[in-house]
Amino acid sequence: MIVELNERSREVFRNIVESYVETGAPVSSRTIARRSALNLSPASIRNVMSDLEEAGLLYAPHTSAGRLPTQQGMRFFVDGLLRLGALSEEERLDIERRCASDGRSVQEMLSQAGEALSGLSSCASLVLAPKIDSAVKHIEFVPLNEGRALVVLVTEDGLVENRIVNLPLGLPQSALIEASNFLANRMRNRTLAEAREEILIELETKQAQLDQLATRVVEAGIATWAGQETLIVRGHANLLDDVQALQDLERIRRLYDELESKREAERLLDLVAGADGVQIFIGTENKLFSEGDSSFIVSPFMNSRERVVGIIGVVGPTRINYSRIVPLVDYTAKMIGRLLG
Structure with a gap:
């Protein structure tokens, strides 16, 4: 045309x-x-x-x-x-600083990336955290306060994931050590998906040489990595900064609900799995959200094997500033890919 x-x-x-x-x-x-x-x-x-x-x-x-x-x-x-704008040096440094790993878990790094993108774009940001599909190098339960422990998992690719689990009150340190050793022996050099089913069968058939408390610790740890993606949403309030949006609060409320729906996470990944760089979905082109006057700008990010492991993007009104936001999304996705190594 x-x-x-x-x-x-x-x-x-x-x-x-x-x-x-x-x-x-x-x-x-x-x-x-x-x-x-x-x-x-x-x-x-x-x-x-x-x-x-x-x-x-x-x-x-x-x-x-x-x-x-x-x-x-x-x-x-x-x-x-569309004439794409160029990021300023200050914007690039801000994204790099906010995304820097500094010993943080992958999820923490991605959450910071979402915060940075939301702040710079004045939109709501979405990050779909990757599944852990690399071989496991180390797993350990670290006690926190009463009834909680931190599960630390390190993959062969160098990714570090931390998840908090709820445990029975008064759980002895020995149960955490026993659970850590049990999982380490069965998951070393295997992916979570490969080891999970075998471990659960072993627990169900009582073949595991674990006491009852250690068994509950193992079950809690396995449950935290059920193989599902994690959807991180930041900057909801930015959707209400627009006078036009304030005239339709019910529409925004429905969009909030859809942004938080983890059931839609895999559809997000499907949208861009084969994409080369940033994709733009305008209005009803975007099947993820029912609201026809929203736009979705999204880019995949890849690991060192050049495999798409997650996505990052923003949601806003169809009159979103595409010229400014497309380069922001593109640069943030590339920065995440470099940090994932």
């Missing part, structure tokens, strides 16, 4: 979308006459806007002279007219 518009029409349309992204309000011909370098009269611009409306790229929300881009129009803009 891009070749069907002449340069004047494309420039008018670009200015309409950019004005809409900035203000969220319908754009008039006078606004375009002031902001564009085309030296066209408002009457000439109205003629162009009429042609763009006939092409399905614009619509009139009410009887005013202002126009807004349709979903088809936003897709046209993103695919052919």
Whole structure:
């Protein structure tokens, strides 16, 4: 469709979308006459806007002279007219600083990456943490306060995962040591998926030489790694910073619920599993969320074997600042991939 518009029409349309992204309000011909370098009269611009409306790229929300881009129009803009911005050195350093491992677990690092992306983009961010599918090098239960312990797992790839589990009160240190030794012997040089079923069978058939307390510790530890992805959502409040969004709180509430639904986590990964770089889903193109006026900008991140192990992205209104946010998502995803090693 891009070749069907002449340069004047494309420039008018670009200015309409950019004005809409900035203000969220319908754009008039006078606004375009002031902001564009085309030296066209408002009457000439109205003629162009009429042609763009006939092409399905614009619509009139009410009887005013202002126009807004349709979903088809936003897709046209993103695919052919979008001018990507460049990250500042300060933004790059902020992402690198926030993502730095510094001995933190993978989940902590990804949570910080989500916080950074949410703050810089002024949107809600989503991170789908990777499954642990590498061979296990070390596993240990570390006592915390009463009734809680930290499960520390280190893979052959060097990933460190920490999970907190709830345990019976008054559990002796000996039960944690026994459980750690039991799992270490059965999981060393094997993935969690490979070892989990065998361990559970051994526990169920009472073949494991463990006392009752140590058995409960093992079961709790195995349950924390059930092989499911972890969905991290940050920056919900950013969805309410928009005056337009405040006019539809029920829509935002439903979007909140969908963002927090871990049942949708695998659908997130399916969306971008074969993607090369950043993907943009606009309105109803995005099957993950029922709300048709939200956009999803997402990129996969890969491990050292160049396998997609997770995704990171942002959710916002369809008038999201694509020019600024696409490079933010892209750089953050690449930074995570480098840190995963």
